[in-house]
Amino acid sequence: MCESKRKGDYFHSEGVVVNFGGLRALNNVSLSVGENEIRGLIGPNGAGKSTFFNVATGYVKASSGGTFFEGENISGLKPHEVAKRGIIRTFQKRGILPGLTVLENVLIGYHRLLPEMKLWHIGLRLKRFKTLEKKAIVEALEVIESVGLRDVSDQLARDLSFGQQTLVEIGRALISRPKLLLLDEPAAGLSSSEREHVSRLLKRLAHSHGVSLIISDHVMDFVMDVCENLSVLNFGEILAEGPADYIRQHPRVLEAYIGTG
Amino acid sequence: MLSVKNLDVVYDKTRAVKDVSLRVNRGQVVALLGSNGAGKTTTIRAISGFVTPRAGEVIYRDQSIFGKKSHEIVKAGIIQVSQERDLFVELSVLENLRLGALLQKDKGKITEKLEEIYENFPRLKERRRQKAGSLSGGEQQMVAIGRALMGNPNLLLLDEPTIGLSPIFVKHIMGLLRKLKEGGMTMLLVEQNAPVAVSLAHYFYVLRNGEIVTEGDTSSLPSNINEFLAKYYI
Numbered sequence: 001m002c003e004s005k006r007k008g009d010y011f012h013s014e015g016v017v018v019n020f021g022g023l024r025a026l027n028n029v030s031l032s033v034g035e036n037e038i039r040g041l042i043g044p045n046g047a048g049k050s051t052f053f054n055v056a057t058g059y060v061k062a063s064s065g066g067t068f069f070e071g072e073n074i075s076g077l078k079p080h081e082v083a084k085r086g087i088i089r090t091f092q093k094r095g096i097l098p099g100l101t102v103l104e105n106v107l108i109g110y111h112r113l114l115p116e117m118k119l120w121h122i123g124l125r126l127k128r129f130k131t132l133e134k135k136a137i138v139e140a141l142e143v144i145e146s147v148g149l150r151d152v153s154d155q156l157a158r159d160l161s162f163g164q165q166t167l168v169e170i171g172r173a174l175i176s177r178p179k180l181l182l183l184d185e186p187a188a189g190l191s192s193s194e195r196e197h198v199s200r201l202l203k204r205l206a207h208s209h210g211v212s213l214i215i216s217d218h219v220m221d222f223v224m225d226v227c228e229n230l231s232v233l234n235f236g237e238i239l240a241e242g243p244a245d246y247i248r249q250h251p252r253v254l255e256a257y258i259g260t261g
Numbered sequence: 262m263l264s265v266k267n268l269d270v271v272y273d274k275t276r277a278v279k280d281v282s283l284r285v286n287r288g289q290v291v292a293l294l295g296s297n298g299a300g301k302t303t304t305i306r307a308i309s310g311f312v313t314p315r316a317g318e319v320i321y322r323d324q325s326i327f328g329k330k331s332h333e334i335v336k337a338g339i340i341q342v343s344q345e346r347d348l349f350v351e352l353s354v355l356e357n358l359r360l361g362a363l364l365q366k367d368k369g370k371i372t373e374k375l376e377e378i379y380e381n382f383p384r385l386k387e388r389r390r391q392k393a394g395s396l397s398g399g400e401q402q403m404v405a406i407g408r409a410l411m412g413n414p415n416l417l418l419l420d421e422p423t424i425g426l427s428p429i430f431v432k433h434i435m436g437l438l439r440k441l442k443e444g445g446m447t448m449l450l451v452e453q454n455a456p457v458a459v460s461l462a463h464y465f466y467v468l469r470n471g472e473i474v475t476e477g478d479t480s481s482l483p484s485n486i487n488e489f490l491a492k493y494y495i
Contacts, residue, residue: 042495044297044453045297046425161273161274161275162272162273162274162275163273163274163275188298189272189273189275190275191274191275191276218296218297218298219298219470220296220494220495221470224495247495248491248492248495249491251487253495254487254488254490254491254494254495255487257296257494257495258454258455258456258486258487258490258491258494259453259454259455259456259457259487260454260456
């Protein structure tokens with residue numbers, strides 16, 4: 001294991017095991033992410049990356065082991081309870097609503113920040129509701145600008161390219177002001193200029209806005225550029241951890257990616 | 262036998278394959294290597310007509326097959342074994358194999374071919390009446406390759422034939438491919454496990470982000486293949 005730059009445990013998992021029937025998808029996975037850190041989670045197909053995201057965000061219950069955030073044990077919490085604590089994720093299969101516009105899709109992410117409101121506040125469009133709605137739209141447009149979708153903010157999501165849909169999903173995650181953001185294959189389907197844009201955006205998020213990130217991706221140039229440290233999963237186990245240069249030369253990582261004779 | 266020039270495939274607005282050129286000579290085994298998402302499967306799907314390329318040339322036996330439908334390409338002698346295997350799970354092993362010989366009218370030749378496949382994969386003979394869906398992954402891969410061979414291909418396209426298989430089945434499948442190679446079968450092999458592919462192939466291409474980044478004779482590769490290929494994978 002490489003002695004990589006550590007910023008203290010902000011989020012961590014301890015000995016997480018996930019069994020799907022007879023298959024062990026994660027085996028004793030312990031992973032720590034510091035505050036403002038951008039961590040890459042890489043590994044070949046079926047290594048357990050998405051399963052780890054599912055455990056961290058409450059979609060899958062670990063068979064044993066636990067997850068902790070800001071000192072609190074969050075194991076076993078439901079996805080919305082995890083989100084409430086500021087852990088927000090995106091999905092590989094883009095969970096956006098195709099019949100809504102870009103702006104409407106991003107606004108959905110604002111839900112986490114809304115104060116409790118009665119239905120009649122909304123139905124009667126009371127002043128309190130209108131003020132809040134205006135504020136949400138202003139913030140959503142700022143986020144849309146930051147992800148580079150200003151020109152298509154009123155287009156239906158279904159009319160966008162896969163790459164643009166990815167940006168919508170990232171925008172929707174950002175508007176909820178995450179503390180820890182888990183991105184599942186954010187670079188898939190992006191053009192090289194979109195990739196560069198997202199890369200700059202994510203670095204800015206971590207370094208200027210104090211967000212921690214875990215990024216899982218197969219686009220190596222992207223993930224190696226954005227992430228300070230990488231954890232490599234293979235067959236559900238952590239194979240190696242460290243900065244890009246260390247990971248690139250690690251013999252077991254090479255075996256996992258390129259194969260063995 | 263096959264010459265691909267400046268092939269471009271675009272999904273949505275993303276160029277999945279960029280300006281790819283490659284050649285497969287008669288009797289040659291060519292490996293297409295690269296990590297996940299590099300464009301390997303898209304390249305062979307463009308050759309076999311499952312995706313329509315945006316630009317480029319695909320010449321097979323001096324005829325352009327660019328943009329032709331997949332059944333026309335099969336008729337021309339190019340047969341693909343896809344990664345998903347695409348078996349008819351409710352049909353028996355024998356029925357699946359026979360489907361591969363749909364274009365063959367001579368019953369004698371079909372029987373002869375079946376015997377040849379059973380000889381290579383005795384396990385399929387034992388299980389010929391069993392539903393394909395009830396077989397293990399390795400056995401299903403045998404059926405998929407067997408079905409392709411029933412079509413008497415001139416060029417066999419193989420998409421990750423060993424993916425997800427146990428070491429014993431990898432050995433079986435690679436053994437058969439080696440036998441086919443010795444018999445002069447022309448093959449374009451997509452494989453993530455580079456050392457396995459290189460051990461079989463005469464020539465290799467490495468794809469990264471949809472582009473060919475290096476190529477050469479497999480005999481020119483250094484003994485530590487992983488060290489050599491690392492920069493193209495991660």
